[in-house]
Amino acid sequence: MENYSARILCLILITCAAVPSLATVYTVGDSGGWALGVDYSSWTSGKTFNVGDSLVFNYQSSHTVDEVTANDYSTCTVGSAISTDNSGSTTIPLKTPGPHYFICGVIGHCGGGMKLSVTVTGGVAGNGSTTTPPSTITPPSGTATTSSTLPSSSGTLSPFVALFFTLMAVIFKLFLS
Incomplete structure (x- = not known):
């Protein structure tokens, strides 16, 4: 016994x-990365984002990753981000269920399509609240010139x-x- x-x-x-x-670790935009000319609505299509997953944004120094409110996302308002990063490689852990909104904070880039909305599932059963606190941006350690090997697929276990x-x-x- x-x-x-x-x-x-x-x-x-x-x-x-x-x-x-x-x-799951999702590389935003797959090989296109976080850039102008990538259709992020199509990229999110068919994907299920869960609490505990991460988004990896890979981008050039001329861009930023700003987590914003739903209103700032829909109007492409820059300058009032919840959090921002411009390191060139940003990993965002999805810690809370509900919608999360991201834009490029460079004037005109959001309007040019650099905006991403993901709805995260999970957490407390029945909690579909849209007022959950946003996740925080976790920049990589080191300098912006530090390179690291990141998953190249859109969803890597x-x-x-x-x-x-x-x-x-x-x-x-x-x-x-």
């Missing part, structure tokens, strides 16, 4: 530790997914032995 309880506890702990690794399934196989093997 003691061995069975230890196995159950181990299964619960591994599952709890591995579930956050199932988050965390590399820990393979580890999760391997650990689950080991746990199930324990139950069968």
